[in-house]
Each structure stands twice: as structure tokens, then as C-alpha cells.
Amino acid sequence: MYTQSFSVQDDPAQKAVKQVGSTEPAELMAKFDACIDGDGRIEPQDWMPEAYRKTLVRQISQHAHSEIVGMLPEGNWISRAPSLKRKAILIAKVQDEGGHGLYLYSAAETLGTSREQMLDGLHSGKAKYSSIFNYPTLNWADVGVIGWLVDGAAIMNQIPLCRCSYGPYARAMVRVCKEESFHQRQGYEALLVMVRGSQAQKDMVQDAVNRYWWKCLAMFGPPDSDSPHSAQGMRWGIKRISNDDLRQKFVDATVPQARVLGVTLPDPDLAWNEERGHHDYGQIDWDEFWATVNGNGPCNKERLATRVKAHEDGQWVRDAAMAYARKQQQRSTKEAA
């Protein structure tokens, strides 16, 4: 449903953006640039400029933490799922998100940043994660809407990342996108069942869509004109499609899906623009977005506290795993002696 981004051509103008004031060795830099220009892949053992490494660690950190914190709003509904079937699906989905976080922490390890360093950044409040997870999940329809719209937005953003210039990140994204596709469909199907139910159920779905729509549009990040990292990220083939272009693709893909569901999207300015061949849409509240990104959304403190507690509660598991590994190591050393 969202795979059209696989075949989008890169904008040649992006390749013209060169890093200013680089102090990296010219010969290595030229080889790196040639690889990027030829749409090659950079692997962990390859030389890369420090700024490229830093950009990747920053983006992968934001992404990994989003997956892990993203487990929390839906995790809250596992014990309240309306049937055994929905509970089993939700458990599998939340577990998948945990797995995505682990692939991404592993990708960051190949760049020299350990999982402990990443988690320290998250738990101390320094590292970012997606704004969308700082809003409450008030009823069961929210869980369906997260699948449909939040996972839908995530796939739209992540399909182009399967072609990211850094090999381990790109390869991790292939499996992540397949799983996200299942997540999106289960959410949409759960909503289809609800909108065919009672009026109260339909109203719940509409209410959830009203609360989540604008927040999902903001997930794609600030407008291109206010996005400090976009030009360089695209030059390096880390990002393949800009924040605004992905947002537009998401709006265009979602409007017909909303029609099938029979819900309205809460934007009076939403309309098909024949000339552009796209939907026009209204203004996103960027002040609210930045307040949330900077720690002042409705659930930031609660999410962070829950995450830190989960980490602390899991200390005994890490200790036990380390003790077991030490014992195995001692045994194999003894056998070898």
C-alpha cells in the first residue's frame, strides 16, 4: 500500500549539496563521496566522515527510542483488549516494536555507540523519540487508529529508509517495514469492525481520528524550510524523500482509506487540488509540536518514568544473563586448558 516510495527517483539537486568546511582527509572523502554519488552502500568497516557517523547515530537513536517508547501507549491496552484475538494481535505487535528497537540499537553499535550509551541518552531525557507517543490512548479505538495512522505514517517514512546509504540501517528497515505493514492492516481492520458496529463505536473511532490526525502529520518532522538536518541527510542518501513530500504522500494515501472507513479527517482545508495532483491541507500547529518534542507534551513525563522503571525492573535479567555468560566462558576456558 505504501511501497510506491521504493521507486521514487532521488532529486539530483540534493547531490549538489557538499559539506562545507570539512577537515576530513581529501582522498578518503573523495572515495566516500563517489560511493554516495554512485548510490553505493557504506558498511561498518568502511571509512566515513565523522559528521556522517554522527548524523546516523542521531537519527537511528531517535528511531530506536521511538520504537521502544512506542510500546508503552499500546502496551497499556493489552490487559483491556476486547477479545482474545485482539489481545493476541496486540501482544505480537508490541513485541514486534521491541524487536525493531533492538535491530536499531544493533545498527547503532556498528557505528561505535553502545546500547548502554543510547539508553542513558533516553533515560536522562537528552535523546529524542517520536512526538506521537506523548499523547494518551484514551479508548480502544485509539489502538486501531495508532495501527492505521501512526504505523501508516511510520511505513511511509521508513520505506525510503530501506534504501538508506548506510547498509545495516537499510537492511534493518526491510524487515521493520514488513512488520509495520501488518501493524497498519490490523489497525485498519480493527477500525472497520468498529465502524460496522453501534453508533457509540463509530463515534469512538471518529473521536480517536480527530485527536490523532494532526499529530500524525507532525510525525514527519518540521517543514523542509525549518528542518536543519534535511539537506545534508538527503545529500548523504540517509533520507531519500523530504519531510514535506512524505507528509503529502501520507495525506494522499490516507484520504481514500478514510472514505472507506466512513470517517472524516478533521481539516476543513483538506481538498483535492487538480492542478497539483495532490490534496491541499491546513496548517499544522508547530508550536505544539515543538513543546511536545522538547518534553512538555501531555505524557512525556509519564512515558519516561515508565521506561526508566521498566529498565530498572529488568536489571535482574541483565545480571542473570551476564552471570550465565561468565559461567559459560569459564567452562570453555577450563575445557581448553
Ligand code: BYC
Ligand atoms: N518527533 O531536521 P529534522 C513506529 C526532531 S515509531 C520528535 O527534520 P531529521 C511505531 C529531529 O530528531 C517510528 N522529534 O531531522 C512504534 C531533530 O532533532 P535533533 C518512528 C522529531 O533527523 C510503535 C529535529 O526535530 N520513525 O514505527 O533529518 C507503535 C529537526 O528535524 C520529530 C522514525 O523515527 C518527531 N516527529 O528528520 C507504532 C523514523 N521530527 O536530532 C509505530 C526515523 C523531527 O536535531 N527518523 N524531530 O535534536 C527520521 O526519519 C527522521 O529522524 C525524522 C526527522 C524524519 C523524524
